[in-house]
Amino acid sequence: MNALNQEAITHGRLEVICGPMFAGKTTELMQRIARARAEGRRVVVFKPQRDTRYATDEIVTHTGCRLSAVSVTHAREFLTHCSDYATIAIDEVHFFALDAVEPITHMLRRGQSVIVSGCDLDHFGDTFEPFAALIPLANEVLRLTGVCTRCGGLSTHSARLSGTTQRIEVGGVGQYEPRCAACFTPSHR
Ligand SMILES: [Zn+2]
Incomplete structure (x- = not known):
């Protein structure tokens, strides 16, 4: 078997779940994790350490569903925790910015499947970098509204209600609102 065929057989699958805040991205991620586990796959779940809104060792939906997760401060930590797993799930992947891309491509090359979820647009209306890089690599992209x-109408953007120049501000209900493109006003820089 030549190297090209081997690559085709072992390359992992990348699923991207994106969209604005309050669109059900983490719920969708949890459903895919549950499905993979039901199929007998070992799944590890990562979340950014910065996101301490609800819990430090769990991912939690806005509606209160919870799942154990490994909190990491930098995307390079993915590779030190994931070698025993068939599927790697990463919530709030936009927190890791472009640093997420190299470890993810490494996992895919060694045959692991990766499911990511996160916001594809910031509150200025600009694309969060990991999505510009990851979507062309994806086997499946689900953009939720x-x-x-x-x-x-259908929301595609996340509007920041209180002024901030920070690109990433952890927040939930009361700090962000889902808006359609016509009703969205970007934050002032
Ligand atoms: Zn609207």
């Missing part, structure tokens, strides 16, 4: 708080 929520409900625009202004008009009731």
